[in-house]
Amino acid sequence: QNTTQVYDYAIAGAGTAGLLLAIVLTEDPSINVAVLEAGLDGRTNPNITIPELRGEIIDTEYDWDYYSTVQPGLYENRSQAVNRGKTIGGTSAMNWMIHNEDSRVQLDIWESLLNLTGWNWETLSTAFRESEMFFAPPANASSAEHPNPANHGSSGYICSTLQRSVLSLLSDYVTPALLNAGYAVPGDRNGGNVTGAGFLPLAICPGNYTRSYAGSAYTAVQDRQNLHLYTNAQVTNISWASTASGNVTARGLNYVDTSGRTSNNSLSIHADEIILSSGIAGSPPILERSGIGNPDILMPLNITPVVNLSSVGTGLRDPLMMQYQPLQYNFSVEFTGGEYAQNYIDLRPAQDVLSAADYNAASTWLNSTASIPGLEDAQFTVFKHLWFTRQPLIEMAWQYSSTQSMPYTLVPLSQGTVHINSSDPMAAPVINPNYNSVTATIGNETVSWDIWLLSRASQFYVTELASHEPFSSVLTKTDPDHNLSPAAYQQIVYERSGTSQHLTGGLPMLPRSAGGVVDAQMLVYGTSNVRVVDGSIFPYQPSAHPMGLTYAVAVHAAKILQQIKGSKLTYTEVPAISNGSSNATASFPNVRPTVTYDPRGSAVPASSSVGVYTGGVKKLEMSEWVLGFVVVALGWNVLM
Numbered sequence: 001q002n003t004t005q006v007y008d009y010a011i012a013g014a015g016t017a018g019l020l021l022a023i024v025l026t027e028d029p030s031i032n033v034a035v036l037e038a039g040l041d042g043r044t045n046p047n048i049t050i051p052e053l054r055g056e057i058i059d060t061e062y063d064w065d066y067y068s069t070v071q072p073g074l075y076e077n078r079s080q081a082v083n084r085g086k087t088i089g090g091t092s093a094m095n096w097m098i099h100n101e102d103s104r105v106q107l108d109i110w111e112s113l114l115n116l117t118g119w120n121w122e123t124l125s126t127a128f129r130e131s132e133m134f135f136a137p138p139a140n141a142s143s144a145e146h147p148n149p150a151n152h153g154s155s156g157y158i159c160s161t162l163q164r165s166v167l168s169l170l171s172d173y174v175t176p177a178l179l180n181a182g183y184a185v186p187g188d189r190n191g192g193n194v195t196g197a198g199f200l201p202l203a204i205c206p207g208n209y210t211r212s213y214a215g216s217a218y219t220a221v222q223d224r225q226n227l228h229l230y231t232n233a234q235v236t237n238i239s240w241a242s243t244a245s246g247n248v249t250a251r252g253l254n255y256v257d258t259s260g261r262t263s264n265n266s267l268s269i270h271a272d273e274i275i276l277s278s279g280i281a282g283s284p285p286i287l288e289r290s291g292i293g294n295p296d297i298l299m300p301l302n303i304t305p306v307v308n309l310s311s312v313g314t315g316l317r318d319p320l321m322m323q324y325q326p327l328q329y330n331f332s333v334e335f336t337g338g339e340y341a342q343n344y345i346d347l348r349p350a351q352d353v354l355s356a357a358d359y360n361a362a363s364t365w366l367n368s369t370a371s372i373p374g375l376e377d378a379q380f381t382v383f384k385h386l387w388f389t390r391q392p393l394i395e396m397a398w399q400y401s402s403t404q405s406m407p408y409t410l411v412p413l414s415q416g417t418v419h420i421n422s423s424d425p426m427a428a429p430v431i432n433p434n435y436n437s438v439t440a441t442i443g444n445e446t447v448s449w450d451i452w453l454l455s456r457a458s459q460f461y462v463t464e465l466a467s468h469e470p471f472s473s474v475l476t477k478t479d480p481d482h483n484l485s486p487a488a489y490q491q492i493v494y495e496r497s498g499t500s501q502h503l504t505g506g507l508p509m510l511p512r513s514a515g516g517v518v519d520a521q522m523l524v525y526g527t528s529n530v531r532v533v534d535g536s537i538f539p540y541q542p543s544a545h546p547m548g549l550t551y552a553v554a555v556h557a558a559k560i561l562q563q564i565k566g567s568k569l570t571y572t573e574v575p576a577i578s579n580g581s582s583n584a585t586a587s588f589p590n591v592r593p594t595v596t597y598d599p600r601g602s603a604v605p606a607s608s609s610v611g612v613y614t615g616g617v618k619k620l621e622m623s624e625w626v627l628g629f630v631v632v633a634l635g636w637n638v639l640m
């Protein structure tokens with residue numbers, strides 16, 4: 001540690017957003033950045049580098065191992081394992097989807113409805129493309145893959161490509177059945193219209209078929225003299241230079257070295273600007289321990305309020321997912337490659353997955369409801385806009401092996417909180433996504449909105465697929481049976497639903513009067529130099545998987561900071577990361593990892609030497625899946 005250096009930026013958290021932000025900022029050699037990461041360096045761990053082994057770091061030292069509070073809105077009040085990566089790269093070390101499925105309409109809302117100047121589809125999709133190095137699929141790829149390289153980045157830090165084999169169930173049976181049912185099945189969806197089904201890119205470098213993520217991006221630039229990354233450095237709070245009236249000014253970050261290398265627990269670094277990038281479970285607690293938050297929460301913990309900002313820790317949400325596949329089919333899995341995961345994603349607006357009666361009744365309730373407790377009015381307005389402009393609100397994710405097809409709601413109305421409840425700076429936060437907490441009146445019925453929508457949409461969608469060829473010819477069972485009454489179907493969906501692992505929010509970027517914590521320059525209200533850049537600032541749940549947008553937010557934030565600082569405004573000095581560049585065609589190695597599949601859908605190495613590629617995969621028998629369901633029902637770890 002250099003105790004005398006005053007950095008330009010000190011970033012708390014070397015995760016998905018924080019590390020990419022640091023990398024882009026330090027393209028200007030005159031800008032010095034320190035990044036403090038609580039976790040270890042796992043960049044050579046095969047459970048991180050081999051995409052098929054994703055999820056294997058869950059419940060290890062690379063996982064924060066957080067659980068939500070008991071959830072009265074879930075079956076049996078189940079608490080949810082809300083995993084977060086605790087390592088270089090953060091949560092991007094445990095997932096693998098990069099696709100930017102955010103539509104033009106939903107990103108333009110940031111600016112047009114929420115007054116977040118400069119945050120719109122144009123700027124965010126540009127930032128996404130700048131984070132991406134896309135490799136088009138090989139010429140012999142399935143006809144179901146139609147990426148348009150023009151919609152993708154060519155020289156960013158994160159590789160993306162379609163996977164090397166496509167499960168023919170999807171291209172031969174599901175796609176034609178969807179077409180026969182009247183659904184659109186477009187090609188590339190990075191162009192602003194994301195509705196429909198198809199394959200989406202994964203964050204994989206095709207050259208050696210390894211995970212591409214914020215951690216691998218750092219490897220490419222780790223020799224930069226102006227970028228200092230500290231691991232085992234857990235930030236506790238912000239140190240203040242001035243808390244006099246007006247905007248408070250930070251001096252630096254205080255942290256604890258968790259490696260045991262030192263017994264000194266009062267470490268700190270100094271910087272002109274502080275950026276919190278510790279994710280949904282990390283950033284809100286740091287603000288609260290620094291005295292920014294709701295005094296009613298801080299004072300009982302003997303924390304002196306510095307800025308009264310009661311919106312800190314609010315607006316946390318997690319889309320509700322049905323965690324057990326409703327479609328089962330008799331299909332022999334013929335993997336031509338080694339991977340088992342599939343990235344066939346079907347995104348649908350409510351109009352396409354609800355009966356006309358359900359859609360009309362729900363629309364009537366939305367139109368007649370002005371506000372919802374726990375949801376900022378601005379966020380409710382956004383939801384209605386998404387609903388009525390036919391933006392995707394339901395996803396069917398076809399994944400893993402032939403037996404998984406999981407529906408979930410993309411934008412839940414239920415929102416919760418994340419707060420501290422201990423003066424111990426190392427204590428876990430209290431994470432409460434508050435699932436199924438919004439009630440709605442649909443026709444004459446009072447229902448729990450999110451589970452109602454998930455259930456009705458799933459039943460409708462499953463019924464459509466079950467009754468259209470050629471998919472219906474391989475379908476053996478729908479479970480729950482799609483012919484059940486809607487109430488009986490919903491009860492089963494309720495018993496099987498929980499986290500999608502897509503938590504965002506907690507420090508929303510919104511006007512202060514609308515419940516915001518940070519402004520459009522990521523600045524925390526009431527401070528002069530504390531900002532937040534991570535998934536906690538999303539103003540509402542993106543109707544998409546959040547990682548692509550997290551990278552986009554990091555790059556866009558870097559540009560804003562460069563403008564503020566007057567530093568060099570380039571995004572051109574991207575080092576060669578992989579074997580290729582713009583619009584390159586993926587050339588996959590002719591080797592395959594040997595993996596088998598455990599009942600959670602996670603892959604496990606077939607031998608202790610995961611580095612040895614010998615080819616071949618083993619498919620689980622159905623009985624193992626049944627066993628798997630029992631295991632998973634006891635402690636879900638869905639890997640989306």
Ligand SMILES: Cc1cc2nc3c(=O)[nH]c(=O)nc-3n(C[C@H](O)[C@H](O)[C@H](O)COP(=O)(O)OP(=O)(O)OC[C@H]3O[C@@H](n4cnc5c(N)ncnc54)[C@H](O)[C@@H]3O)c2cc1C
Pocket residue numbers: 012013014015016017018036037038039082083084085086087088089090091092094095096097098233234235236277278279280281282283286501502503533534535536545546547548550638639640
């Ligand atoms: C199991 C799982 C699978 C997922 N799959 C997908 C997927 O396939 N596609 C998709 O789009 N999204 C997926 N997501 C969601 C996506 O990965 C996250 O939304 C995104 O990565 C969050 O990025 P972030 O920068 O906000 O936080 P993170 O990436 O979690 O970064 C936060 C960093 O801060 C560090 N930190 C925390 N507290 C402190 C502290 N006090 N001091 C110092 N450092 C600290 C953490 O260790 C971490 O490195 C998945 C999430 C999970 C959990």
